[in-house]
Amino acid sequence: MxxxxxxxxxxxxxxxxxxxxxxxxxxxxxxxxxxxxxxxxxxxxxxxxxxxxxxxxxxxxxxxxxxxxxxxxxxxxxxxxxxxxxxxxxxxxxxxxxxxxxxxxxxxxxxxxxxxxxxxxxxPIAVIYNLEGVDSLKLSPQVIGDIFNAKITKWNDPKIAELNDGVDLPDADINAVHRSDGSGTTKNFTNYLTNVAPENWPHGAIEDWPIKNGEGANGTSGVVAAVKDNPNSIGYADASQATELGHVEVQVGEGFVAPSAEAAAKILEVSxxxxxxxxxxxxxDLDYKTSDSSAYPVVLxxxxxxxxxxxxxxxxxxxxxxxxxxxxxxxxxxxxxxxxxxxxxxxxxxxxxxxxxxxxxx
The missing domain is CATH 3.40.190.10 (Periplasmic binding protein-like II)
Structure with a gap:
């Protein structure tokens, strides 16, 4: 050039x-x-x-x-x-x-x-889901890593159930949706998993999806559409473009935090x-390992x-x-x-x- x-x-x-x-x-x-x-x-x-x-x-x-x-x-x-x-x-x-x-x-x-x-x-990057009858879903970064790494494949897996006491989780296969195109959202999402749950997500921070599992979709709108159109699906997308879907509350320290602009902005203060x-x-360089439960760490x-x-x-x-x-x-x-x-x-x-x-x- x-x-x-x-x-x-x-x-x-x-x-x-x-x-x-x-x-x-x-x-x-x-x-x-x-x-x-x-x-x-x-x-x-x-x-x-x-x-x-x-x-x-x-x-x-x-x-x-x-x-x-x-x-x-x-x-x-x-x-x-x-x-x-x-x-x-x-x-x-x-x-x-x-x-x-x-x-x-x-x-x-x-x-x-x-x-x-x-x-x-x-x-915030929302971990979005489409699960009939489930209005609130809490997940740890380790469980999120296992889901997208195809190690947890059922919605009623004990590791999910233990974080969601009293929630009626279906005995259904998880359809994990990822970006099929090179994506900065994927890079930020996998960078978070790499920093917080490296044993559960061993593939590093990448822009191109590294494994053949789940469903690939093009662009943010494609991921949102795939999750919306397919029950029992989970994916990740800019929170602003997935307002009609459920948003996972992610474990931070001892608490669970839902995605919001205010909680996402907290990360910049400590980065x-x-x-x-x-x-x-x-x-x-974002500090994904914060234990401040007022901060939402899955951000771009x-x-x-x-x-x-x-x-x-x-x-x-x-x-x-x-x-x-x-x-x-x-x-x-x-x-x-x-x-x-x-x-x-x-x-x-x-x-x-x-x-x-x-x-x-x-």
């Missing part, structure tokens, strides 16, 4: 987003009734499907304020988004798994300088930055990745403007309202905005 890759015409991204419904975009532009207001042009990005609800809200809000702008976001998954950005096809990417060291180096080649990686929001990163990289920190410099001023202004809106107060509230995420703390948001403010044309 050479440093001129972003000078290409973004044809791959345009082709990829052609089939995506732009209803939200059109509605926002119609509401503005002023194509001359603010920034103008087309901005193509893509990545984490878990960001889809937030991206829809962000695009609508940004386009309302910038009547001549169109933002396209292709929810191809975190892996696809990072690959699209590193190949020069996307001007920005959304990812639920921060860049690897190798990707950090490749991003520098793509951009010509260190890339910007800033958190967009933190959101540290990834070491050895450029100053423009805000990647965070969703990031936006962009260049510090772009070949032309229009692209630079659009990326800078859009990311500024996303990380700013209005964008964070829009994500909270529409995606159930926890807004960034003032300190994190201010730091991210300083990096975004440095985006410019070469």
């Amino acid at each position: 050479n440093r001129t890759s972003l000078r290409r015409t973004l044809v791959p991204a345009v082709a990829a987003v052609a089939a995506i419904s732009l209803t939200a975009c059109g509605a926002a532009n119609e509401d503005s009734n002023d194509s001359d207001k603010g920034l103008s042009g087309t901005l193509n990005g893509g990545g984490a499907s878990s960001q889809e609800a937030a991206q829809t809200a962000w695009r609508a809000g940004f386009q309302k304020d910038n009547g001549g702008a169109t933002v396209n976001y292709d929810p191809v998954g975190s892996t696809g988004g990072r690959e699209g950005f590193l190949d020069g096809g996307f001007a920005f990417a959304g990812t639920d798994s921060y860049l690897s060291d190798e990707e950090v180096a490749k991003a520098k080649e793509t951009c010509g300088t260190d890339a910007i990686e800033v958190p967009a929001y933190v959101s 540290t930055r990834v070491e050895g990163r450029p100053a423009t990289d805000m990647a965070i 920190t969703s990031y936006l990745v962009a260049c510090q410099q772009y070949p032309d001023a229009k692209t630079a202004d659009l990326v800078k403007g859009y990311l500024t809106y996303v990380v700013g107060t209005a964008g964070q509230q829009a994500a909270a309202d529409n995606a159930g995420s926890a807004p960034l703390s003032a300190a994190l948001a201010d730091e991210a905005l300083k990096h975004i403010a440095d985006i410019s044309a070469k």
Whole structure:
């Protein structure tokens, strides 16, 4: 990859987003009734499907304020988004798994300088289930690991029953649903299991599902649909996109915690930055082992990745403007309202905005 890759015409991204419904975009532009207001042009990005609800809200809000702008976001998954950005096809990417060291180096080649990686929001990953007559389900990380590792295969297994005294668990096979595509949600989910229950989940933190068990489904919406359409199923997904399904209460210390934006945000307070990163990289190592029962530990920190410099001023202004809106107060509230995420703390948001403010044309 050479440093001129972003000078290409973004044809791959345009082709990829052609089939995506732009209803939200059109509605926002119609509401503005002023194509001359603010920034103008087309901005193509893509990545984490878990960001889809937030991206829809962000695009609508940004386009309302910038009547001549169109933002396209292709929810191809975190892996696809990072690959699209590193190949020069996307001007920005959304990812639920921060860049690897190798990707950090490749991003520098793509951009010509260190890339910007800033958190967009933190959101709980719900362990979702469809179990008739069961309105409350408590599971330990060890049991969750055994279920997704196909070591526990029946809903009335003694290890599940012991955590759910008085709950009528069916004598039924468990259908464990996982992502079939490369996924930052999978990476965060398996990273949690690796840190807290390594003996029950021995496969490590991975983006691509490592074993042939259960049911694979594409994207966040695919996992949610598979669990919803198949009784006795369990899966994992961004909590905001699975509101009609049961959410497991996960054991933390001596208690059990249900997913919520507030409980997910607690993790960031006790977590540290990834070491050895450029100053423009805000990647965070989450502390999954917390025993604070007010914190929900199965979370994803969703990031936006962009260049510090772009070949032309229009692209630079659009990326800078859009990311500024996303990380700013209005964008964070829009994500909270529409995606159930926890807004960034003032300190994190201010730091991210300083990096975004440095985006410019070469």
